[in-house]
Amino acid sequence: MTCENCCIELIGIEKSFGDQKVLRGVNLPIRRGFTTVIVGESGQGKSVLLKHILGLIAPDAGQVIVEGQDVTRLRGPELKKLRTRFGVLFQGAALFDSLTVFDNIALPLRERTRMPAAEVREKVRATLELLDLSGSEDKYPAQLSGGMKKRVGLARALQLNPEILLFDEPTTGLDPVRSHEVYQMFHETQQKLGYTSIIVSHDIPKIFNLADYIALLHEGVIQICATPEELQRCEKPLVRAFVERVMGKMYSSEIEDLELAAGL
Amino acid sequence: MIEWLENLGAKGLSILKEIGRAGVFLFWSVVGIFRPPFKIMPIIKQIHVIGATSFTVIFFTGAFVGMVLGLQGHYTLRMFGAEGALGSAVALSLVRELGPVLTGLMVTGRVGSSICAEVGIMRISEQIDALECMAIDPYRYLISPKVVASILSLPLLTAIFNIVGLMGGFLVGVRLLGGSEGAYLSTMKSSVMAADIRMCFIKSICFAILIVWICADRGYWVHKSRNGFGAEGVSRATTHAVVISSVAILVADYVITSLLL
Missing domain, CATH: 3.40.50.300 (P-loop containing nucleotide triphosphate hydrolases)
Known part of the structure; x- marks a missing residue:
């Protein structure tokens, strides 16, 4: 190496x-x-x-x-x-769409460990709470918003302590x-x-x-x-072009944040 | 000319590759049955999907096939003055051929398509990748319970098909057209041997494996097939799966019959 x-x-x-x-x-x-x-x-x-x-x-x-x-x-x-x-959070969250949120998160524990059912339930509930998902354990992925799907995906990825x-x-x-x-x-x-x-x-x-x-x-x-600092100082034309483009975006994004803060 | 040969060669190679991949697929699906953790619930669920929910369609198919056999058999045999052999004709054609083959075809249409679509959708929506990333064997988790459930369900469905078919033949040949009840039952009993029943079950077990193998394989590798993307890719794979497994059932039927007769 x-x-x-x-x-x-x-x-x-x-x-x-x-x-x-x-x-x-x-x-x-x-x-x-x-x-x-x-x-x-x-x-x-x-x-x-x-x-x-x-x-x-x-x-x-x-x-x-x-x-x-x-x-x-x-x-x-x-x-x-x-x-x-590894723990992976896929682009589309890749949740199992025929399983409920609870079963999705419990799946790695059920399949990969010999954890008793009560303990699985406890651990999943704790993760749900951590990620602000309590109350949606019986929903199916199709009933969730994009953000919730990501959070369920992250919850699932974290189960086996990657x-x-x-x-x-x-x-x-x-x-x-x-x-x-x-x-x-x-x-x-x-x-x-x-x-x-x-x-x-x-x-x-x-x-x-x-x-x-x-x-x-x-x-x-x-x-x-x-x-990030080195990237901004880099002289390579291609990288410079990229950074400049990004800086432009950073500007608009700050405006966006300000608007958001002002409740617009 | 060379280009034509190259295309032919490439086509041949890709077909060989697909067959090889399907062979490996079956191997791991069967190995998955014996891999821990052993779970009974997924198998029971699949028995419900493959077996229990197919009951109605098998019942009606069996009934009408038996009835039409009774009808056709009655008039054909009457030409030779052999109406008495109706029981034997209906029973042998059902037990040896029509029972296992038609059950296999009906299950392919009803369940094979859904297996292919289910696995295919899981593939294109990265759910199978997710399983692999969690180090959960997708064969053991997804395919093996279907193989077991199908091997358990299909012989039972075939048995139901046969029984209902025999009753249908009896209803039409004896009750409706006035054939002899005693002759129907006794020729039925005397002509069907243990070997026929054995052949029937061997066939249905082979068909059970074929259906799950082909349909799940087409879904599992949908992303590797040409234009195998998105909903259209899955729909094409499903159509292929049903066509291929239907033909495979008929071919296998011929092979098994010629080996066992």
Whole structure:
């Protein structure tokens, strides 16, 4: 392993879908205990990158090293064991739509542990309360709003106390208040549980507050992976262009926040 | 010419790949049955879905197939003066062929399509990915209970089909058209051997596996098929699944019959 204190390292990942080459040699270190945010335009392969980390997609070339093990070479039980370290919040939350909220959250506990039913109920109730979901345990995912779905997804991802949490666009489709709440929730749970998190997001620059490192994915390669401050100081034209665009957004977003604060 | 050959080769390879994938799919689904944690509730739920809710359709199909056999058999056999053999004709055609095959086809239409759609929707909405990420074996959790439930349900449904069919044949051939009651019952008893019943159950168990295997496989790999995206991808996969498993049932029926006769 070339990077110390990294729990995940992507080395030269290449992936094509048909004729379209999505990833062209992605190198990315993910540092333990920190939050790394992967940003980039739509269709740049950010979600695909997450699926590589989980071993859901095999790369055409390159390695995905998770805790010293190459995910691309792992099979069956080893892969399963490795995945128990991950918690994932999918883009569309990927809740089981024929199960109630309660059963969705209880599923990992019921299937992966030998916890007695009463204890499962207790733990799920506690998580529901933590994430402000009490009272909706008997609802089905189709009856929930977008924000609630995300929270249920996070509740489910947290059940097995993962070391690494992957978030695929956690705030897409949420209003500013809700997305602020989601960030708050991430921050609090991370402080408490100390997991490493990888967030794929469009919600720049707000996500900058949460990020320890920001990786910019553009044209199939990571252009830069640095702290938000370093990113802003970077001289690379492509990165500069990105930062400038984002700063523009930051301006409008501040206005949005002010409007919100004024109750407009 | 070379392009044509290349296309043919590519098509052949992709078909081989699909068959291989389906073989692996069946293997893991069966292995999943024996993997802990063992849970009885999902199997009972699936028995309800596959078996119990199919009862009505099997009952009516069985009844009318038996009745039409009674009707056709009566008039055909009368031409040779052999109305007495009606019981034997109805019983043998039901037990050996029509019972297991028609039950299999009805269950494919009713349940196979829903299995494919359910699994396919779970695939496209990333629910299967979510299972894998939680290190829950999707085969064991989703497919294996369906395999067990289908193996338990289909022979029972076939038995119901046969019994109802025999009663239907009796109703038309004896009660309605005035055939001999004693002859119907005695030829029925004397012509059906234990080997016929055995063949009937072997067939229905094979069909049970085929239905779940093909339909769940098409749904599970919907994203790998051509244009297998979204609702349209699932609907196409469902149609394929029903067509393929119906044909597979008829082919398997021929193979099993030729091996066991």
